[in-house]
Amino acid sequence: MNLQKKTLLVLVLSFIAVIAFISIFVSGILLDGYSNLEKNYVEKDLLQAQNKLQENTGSLSLIVSDWGQWDDSYDFVNGNKPDYISINLVPETYENLLVNYIIFTSRDGKIVYSGAYDPQTHSVIPVPEALLEQINKDNPLLFDVSDPGRDTAGILMLSGKPLLIASHPIVHTDFSGTPQGVVIMGRLLDQNVLDRLTPGDQVSITMVPITDPSLPADLVKKMQAEHDGDPDFILPVNISYVAGYAVIHDIYGSDAFVIETIQPRDIYSQGVTSTIQYIVIILGAFAVLGVAVLLMIDQFVLSRVGSLSRQVRALGPLHEIDQKIVLSGDDELSGLATDIDRMLEKIRVTRGELVKSRERFQDIAELLPQIVFEMDMSGRLTFLNRSGLEMAHETLENFARGLYAHDFFLPTDRQRLAENLDRITKKRETVEATYTFARHDGSMFLGDTFVSAIIHNNEVIGYRGIIIDITEQKKITDALAESENNYRTLTESVSDVLFSTNLKGVITYISSVCNRYGFLAEEVVSRPVLQFVHPEDQEKVRMCFVEEIPKGKPIDISCRIVDKWGYTHWVEAKCMIRVNINGQVTGINGVMRDFTDRRRAENAIMLANKKLNLLNNITRHDSLNTITGLFGLVDMANASTVPEERKELLDQIRELTGVIQRQIAFTREYQSVGVNAPAWQNLLLISKRAIADFPAKNIRFVNEIKNIEIYADPLLEKVFYNLIDNAIRYGEHLTTIRFYNEISDKGLTLVCEDDGVGIPDKEKESIFERGIGKNTGMGLFLAREILLITEITIQETGKPGYGAKFEILVPNGAFRIARDNPDENRKNKHM
């Protein structure tokens, strides 16, 4: 269906829809209005008929009142006027009064006179029994004759026919006197009477008993249900007539009959006619407008769009576009034609560039050292660059005859190839893989392939990719891996730590030997060097990175590092600057050697020399003092002539000579301090050896020292010996000497305590001074000096009177848990 037909169809459907909508809407609005108007008229006519019936009732009531309020009637009822009937109640009276029945009753309801008028015979005949039977005290017509002014009027159904009836008490003309009875008059409601009730010529009125089966049953129900409201009911009889119904009640209040008005539906018919005319007019207007719009759309849009469409369709294949699109005018469609023309021009240009691009791609592909290929889904190579031909040892002739990619793959690789091609086809992604390619001459090469799908119209039609010959690269990589393995083996076999950092001092590599400091290489890499440097040396190392490394010179630096357990190690690092291919400094490569033991030994020797120098001075000073005394005493002895005095002086000379001897003996012991380098010594072994030098008399030794080694002067055993000797000499009531050790954050504390008299507070410091003491005064002094060689301290912390307690503090890094059991070793030696 072309655009014109579609437009016509849409317009026609829209026209029908609009007309239908207007018809429904207008007919609904207008006909409802006309129906309401018609109903109003019918109601008015019904009301008019009812009013006229009411007027008839009123006029009958006036007549009855006139007769009841009359002295003659009064007298007649009382029997005082015998000629009353003959004078007044003659047939002409009935005719004049338009009544059918006249009845006089006495006060007690007894019929005094009754007469009915027969218009056929123009005579007075007896009143039907059916009427007389209703004249009793229960009848409202006789109700309460005590009120002389009371009138009663209404409808009374008599043998199924309505009778207009009225009564009035019989009183004097001036309303005086007690009512002596009632005068009742009745008028039959025949067609003549109804004709007089008709409000217009076109309206016919009929009275229908409410029990008449011709009345619609639902209408009767509604009328009976709405008894109190006395509503009127309007019902269309057919398209031409409408009926109105009103219920009339009798004097008892019961439904007597229904007044039915029938009248032609002139108003409604006029409404229908007007509605049809209106719709026809609208229909005509829309038809004219629709045709006009259709013609205009066709003229200005559809035919032009059709022309544009035909021209575009006639353009032919994309690569042969050379026509121009022409459309006259200066509106949007002509603009669109111009735009399409421009777009075609762009396509022509783009197509040219595409051709050039493809040629360029082919040129590049031919120049590339890598293999560039394309193949269809069957695996036949559809393109292979020059490098590909050379690498495959193939010719253009062979290529033209047909080469299949699968032929170049080893059988062991073909399953993997198929899986990768399947993955490329399904996931449309580039897949990288390494294969061994086999040439037809049997030679092989290793290649990295990067293959992706060739997609046309969202369908994979082949594969395109490159192959990089990595045979040589693989050889190099293998050689590099072997070299790296050798290098790693080498770095892990040397005791020195190899490391690299960047310019910021962040460690980028460290050999696994670093685990001797409690760290894994993985947890050290990426952390700053300074995190491992002792706080006191961090500034020196930092300045090295800030000032020395940028200068590009080799660096030798010694500093302390802190291991994972908090122990300090002395290291010296020799670093070389690392530069990149641009000559820029990128960091350092270094070798770190631990010289903690050497450093300790150097410190110990330095301290020993210092001590020996001090000892030299002290000894010389003491010796000279003593010699001064000796010379003096000798001179005094020579000068003395008194034998006793000379003897005393000679004794003093002997004593001073003994002092010199002890000083010389002390220097022999002291000169050994620091002479030999400190070493790791087993505390348990040393303490046992020292205890063995004191064969127990009455002293108990408790040795709770663990299997621990400390770094100390080889004279460490002398310390234990002097402590035990000191305790035995001065402990007085000593019974027990106990050795034990404790480890805290300060280091290892070795304790020697006894239960002797202890050391007075004022002597706790001086006991370690030279010459203080009850014996030579050298024992504790020597112990302290021996320990200080390796920075071990000693102090006395016992409570005077409760025993002495010597605490020897070995700093962190100067003690360790022994690997060997000294007792076991000793046993082994003895074996």
Place this chain on the structure above:
Amino acid sequence: MSDKAILLVEDDDVIAKIAEWRLNNLGYRICGRAISGAEAMEMVIKTKPDLVLMDINIKGDIDGIETARMIKKGFNIPVIFVTSHSDGQTLERARETKPDGFIVKPFDDNDLRVAIGLVLK
């Protein structure tokens, strides 16, 4: 017997006894002996000696060099150091007090006579 009074500052009893014996033999009067710097200052005030023989290594918190500095500054009394020290640091400290003489241990009568005679002549 000279009337020159000499204060002996020496904490070693034997040395003090020898020194006292030698000075008496040389004709000098020993006006007192102190074993510490504080005691020496007290006796200088009390005895007003003509010369102080001062051992450098004496008891107490103040050594002989510091005591000699105070005596010379406060009382202008000549001081001769008697010492066995030969280390350069101690001798340099002693020299800074501009002492009136040095007697090196061990000494004999002649050492005392020459040194004291030079100061008191």
